[in-house]
Amino acid sequence: MEFEFMTTECAxxxxxxxxxxxxxxxxxxxxxxxxxxxxxxxxxxxxETCWRREMMVEPELYDRMLKELKESVLLV
Structure with a gap:
């Protein structure tokens, strides 16, 4: 899995x-x-410790990424 996303803190x-x-x-x-x-x-x-949903330009993308990662951890 590879994810790329924008934050409000960096261009x-x-x-x-x-x-x-x-x-x-x-x-x-x-x-x-x-x-x-x-x-x-x-x-x-x-x-989950260092990033927050509010930092993201598209918070729903961040939510989806976390969900996919959590689901893949459970499968291992």
Missing amino acids: LPCLVVADDDNGRYMIQNVDRSGEVFNSKEELLEWM
Whole structure:
């Protein structure tokens, strides 16, 4: 899974990658820094802690992304 979305804090999109096949779990944050995680669960926990729905230009896209990630964690 790969998601790209805009926030109210940056003119460039943020990126979320949850690639089970290659074991890649990472984000590119609003300040263009990156975070790398060992699992999808860690990535999801970071997102829920550090990002808020109100930060997103399209909050419903953020909600959908979180829902898809949570559902995929339950399937593993």
